[in-house]
Amino acid sequence: MTLTLSQLSAALGKQTVLHDVSIACTKPELIGLIGPNGAGKSTLMRAIAGLQPFSGAMQLNGRPSTAYRADELAKLLAFLPQERIVHWPLIAYDVVMLGRMPHQSGFGKASAHDHEVVKAAMHTMEVASFAERPFDQLSGGEQARLLIARLLAQEPDIIIADEPVNGLDPAHQIGLMRTFQALVAQGKTVITSLHDLSLASYWCDRIIVLKEGQLIADGSPTDVLTAARIRGVYGVETAHLTLPQGSLVVPTDLADRK
Secondary structure: OOEEEEEEEEEEOOEEEEEEEEEEEOOOOEEEEEOOOOOOHHHHHHHHOOOOOOEEEEEEOOEEHHHOOHHHHHHHEEEEOOOOOOOOOOEHHHHHHHHHHHHOOOOOOOOHHHHHHHHHHHHHOOOHHHOOOEHHHOOHHHHHHHHHHHHHHOOOOEEEEEOOOOOOOHHHHHHHHHHHHHHHHOOOEEEEEOOOHHHHHHHOOEEEEEEOOEEEEEEOHHHHOOHHHHHHHHOEEEEEEEEOOEEEEEEEEEHHHO
16 A cells, blocks of 8 residues: 655645645555654644645555545545544444444444454453443543554554554553554554654654654654754754664753753
8 A cells, every 4th residue: 555645735724834745655664753743743644634635645556535435545544633532422342343334334233354353453452351331431541542443443554643652651652563563564554643752763664754844854763863853853862772673762851951
């Protein structure tokens, strides 16, 4: 599955918040989208998901995104927003089952395969133990994991996740990044926005940096996450560690305090 953005721009009200962003995703990768608050990360992800008007062009498998029906897009691409909102009083299991809707015809009853996929997704995200609990009675971290399970149940080729580790403890943050890597190994593309540079540097195959709505850098974590670039984008100093499994970037201080 390929995704190509060509000179994509977007505005919120009268203010342009994305400026001619061009990105090509041509192979399965775990892509970390980083940048300071207000950089345009969420707007870019919403544009890819079809929830934000934009100018420029977006193609999926070489076909304009506008040529796909909504149900076709939902089978190819899934979006996890920052907001953890479920608009109906549903139990946890039924929330995850919502991810199967693109694969069901009309208001058809869930198939045995649908139930298998939902149970597998809940097991992956360690939420099966509260399958019968109402969504609004779950903790913030439990809600976050459950909504990621819904995303997995959708079985898309491309996953767009906006700050999915927010509210997760360290063990579940690492577990989620492992899950994303496993999805990439299955041939899927995962684009996730992150504020944690250590997670981004250690787990991602590729890093895309936005600042003030512009594409600043796009490449491997080693090439992109240099001390000078991070200082210029975030205004912080960093320590760079080389580990057997990969590199690790850790913010240490504000740049103006050196």
